[in-house]
Amino acid sequence: MTQLPEKTDRKMGLVIDLDTCVGCHACVVSCKGWNTENYGAPLSDQDPYGADPSGTFLNRVHSYEVQPENGPAQLIHFPKSCLHCEDAPCVTVCPTGASYKRTEDGIVLVNEKDCIGCGLCAWACPYGARELDKAEGVMKKCTLCVDRIYNENLPEEDRVPACVRTCPSNARHFGDLGDPDSEVSQLVAERGGMDLMPEQGTKPVNKYLPPRPKDRLNEEIDILAPLLAPVVEEPKGFLGWLDKTLEKL
Amino acid sequence: MHPAPSIIAFSTFSGLGLGLLFWLGIDATAPTGWVAFAFFAIGYALAVGGLISSTFHLGRPERAIKAFTQWQTSWLSREAWCAVAALVTMGIYAFLLVFFDTQVSILGWIGAAFALATVYTTSMIYAQLKTVPRWNTVLTSALFLALSIAGGALLSGRVTIGLILLLVAGGLQALWWKTGDARFKQSGTDLNTATGLGNIGEVRAFEPPHTGTNYLLNEMVYTVGRRHAQKLRMIALVLMLVLPVLLLLLPYPHIFGLLALISHIAGVLVSRWLFFAEAEHVVGLYYGMR
Numbered sequence: 001m002t003q004l005p006e007k008t009d010r011k012m013g014l015v016i017d018l019d020t021c022v023g024c025h026a027c028v029v030s031c032k033g034w035n036t037e038n039y040g041a042p043l044s045d046q047d048p049y050g051a052d053p054s055g056t057f058l059n060r061v062h063s064y065e066v067q068p069e070n071g072p073a074q075l076i077h078f079p080k081s082c083l084h085c086e087d088a089p090c091v092t093v094c095p096t097g098a099s100y101k102r103t104e105d106g107i108v109l110v111n112e113k114d115c116i117g118c119g120l121c122a123w124a125c126p127y128g129a130r131e132l133d134k135a136e137g138v139m140k141k142c143t144l145c146v147d148r149i150y151n152e153n154l155p156e157e158d159r160v161p162a163c164v165r166t167c168p169s170n171a172r173h174f175g176d177l178g179d180p181d182s183e184v185s186q187l188v189a190e191r192g193g194m195d196l197m198p199e200q201g202t203k204p205v206n207k208y209l210p211p212r213p214k215d216r217l218n219e220e221i222d223i224l225a226p227l228l229a230p231v232v233e234e235p236k237g238f239l240g241w242l243d244k245t246l247e248k249l
Numbered sequence: 250m251h252p253a254p255s256i257i258a259f260s261t262f263s264g265l266g267l268g269l270l271f272w273l274g275i276d277a278t279a280p281t282g283w284v285a286f287a288f289f290a291i292g293y294a295l296a297v298g299g300l301i302s303s304t305f306h307l308g309r310p311e312r313a314i315k316a317f318t319q320w321q322t323s324w325l326s327r328e329a330w331c332a333v334a335a336l337v338t339m340g341i342y343a344f345l346l347v348f349f350d351t352q353v354s355i356l357g358w359i360g361a362a363f364a365l366a367t368v369y370t371t372s373m374i375y376a377q378l379k380t381v382p383r384w385n386t387v388l389t390s391a392l393f394l395a396l397s398i399a400g401g402a403l404l405s406g407r408v409t410i411g412l413i414l415l416l417v418a419g420g421l422q423a424l425w426w427k428t429g430d431a432r433f434k435q436s437g438t439d440l441n442t443a444t445g446l447g448n449i450g451e452v453r454a455f456e457p458p459h460t461g462t463n464y465l466l467n468e469m470v471y472t473v474g475r476r477h478a479q480k481l482r483m484i485a486l487v488l489m490l491v492l493p494v495l496l497l498l499l500p501y502p503h504i505f506g507l508l509a510l511i512s513h514i515a516g517v518l519v520s521r522w523l524f525f526a527e528a529e530h531v532v533g534l535y536y537g538m539r
Contacts, residue, residue: 002319002321002322002323003321003322018446025458028458052461052462053461054461054462054463054464055463056464057458057459057463060458060459060463061458062454062456062457062458062535062536063454063455063456064440064444064446064452064453064454064455065452065453065454065455066446066449066450066451066452066453067450067451067453068449068450069450073450074449074450075455076444076446078444080458080535089379089380091322092322092323093322093323093324093325093374093377094319094322094323095315095316095317095318095319095323095325095326095329096312096315096316096318096319096326097315097318097319098315114312114315115308115309115312116307116308116309116310116312116313116315116316117307117308117309118306118307118308118316118325119306119308119468120323120325120374122464122465122468122469123250123378123380123381123468123469123530124377124378124380125380125532126379126380126438126531126532127532127535128465128469128532128535131463131464131465132308132464132468133308134464136308137307137308137309138308138309139308194445195445196442196443196444196445197438197442197443197531198442199436199437199438199442200379200380200438200531201379208445210445210446210448210449211446211449
């Protein structure tokens with residue numbers, strides 16, 4: 001049913017730390033690996049070993065350069081997947097009821113048996129979180145690894161989304177963002193977690209932790225330095241004459 | 250946005266056909282017998298042909314029937330219902346006119362209302378999308394409705410009202426283009442809000458997630474042909490408005506009326522192509538594009 005639930009019991013989602021993400025794309029690979037052989041249709045590739053490869057991914061890592069007014073530019077790696085929005089516009093536009101938001105945990109899912117592949121949900125999503133699979137003709141999106149997080153056949157440490165489990169720099173956290181006492185909620189409060197495109201009114205559940213301020217190299221490090229005589233001196237003799245003459249030319 | 254030929258053909262021809270059905274529905278002295286048959290056949294061929302063409306862009310057209318279920322939230326589902334309601338009501342109305350020379354006006358009015366409602370729901374599929382600021386305006390619905398009624402008037406041979414409606418539609422088209430150019434900026438969405446990094450400094454897309462293309466870029470970051478947009482706008486406006494108006498002012502309405510109609514349809518097709526090709530989806534920002 002494409003009516004959004006008024007509220008969900010829990011708000012399961014991800015917290016992504018832009019400060020620690022190293023841009024290794026391991027989450028992209030593990031996501032594709034898990035989701036191509038588990039929930040729903042496989043994530044197909046087109047021309048994977050040819051000249052023009054493309055394929056379906058549920059998670060992609062962008063990189064942005066940010067140039068502060070003073071100081072060197074910063075490179076920030078930016079993983080992006082479904083944000084499991086509270087006011088998910090992708091759900092309400094669906095004509096068949098294939099897209100839905102779960103009342104129990106707020107996960108946005110696609111029932112692939114009902115999907116007609118019209119693509120309207122992908123148009124409605126501002127984040128590019130949904131991709132139509134070319135081979136299957138149905139819409140694919142992040143399931144928050146719904147087939148892992150409740151899966152009692154897996155060891156407990158594996159009951160988190162594949163991207164979270166695999167991240168080597170601990171930049172991805174999973175938990176209930178509706179519970180203010182949960183670890184992820186505390187992390188968001190502590191680090192000033194933010195929404196992407198808040199003006200779109202989607203109320204994303206996933207939060208992004210902004211990069212911490214960088215150290216500055218141009219500040220004086222040694223308090224004795226100003227008291228010491230400068231090491232480099234003006235050249236004297238022949239070199240001094242050469243320097244002056246060349247300067248005049 | 251990718252200008253899929255199936256969607257351009259659908260929205261142009263079904264809009265035209267539904268416009269014709271609208272005029273036939275509200276006509277106090279509607280044609281009967283074979284003349285009525287001809288008119289309704291054209292209206293149905295365009296409307297139904299357009300609707301069928303729209304299923305070609307589906308990934309799973311065999312499940313299209315499921316699109317009737319979510320009318321409470323989805324404009325696409327509402328469109329499906331309105332289209333069926335319009336075609337069924339007008340079908341009965343036409344049947345009585347053609348075979349029994351009987352006009353049941355109330356059926357015609359209901360059918361006409363559903364015909365316009367179908368065009369409106371089509372326009373709302375686009376106008377509802379906050380993610381495409383150029384579309385996200387009531388002007389989109391006004392433009393679709395005006396073009397449908399104007400085209401229907403031409404098709405049903407109504408010269409005077411057709412002339413007026415052409416001018417209205419042309420004016421709305423110009424206004425839609427003019428205001429549309431500024432709407433992305435007005436939406437307030439930019440790379441700063443997309444990444445949340447704007448308070449550190451100037452954000453620039455440095456490296457995309459992959460070297461190749463993907464579904465999102467093909468479908469929503471379609472930039473081909475935008476560079477000719479201004480020329481194509483002029484061509485569209487001349488074909489859909491200027492030429493038909495001049496042709497309609499000439500004598501011999503049958504020959505020149507037909508030419509006016511053909512020119513108008515060609516113009517609307519160009520305009521509809523631009524409707525998609527010029528529309529920028531906010532997801533392009535993540536890729537450093539528009």
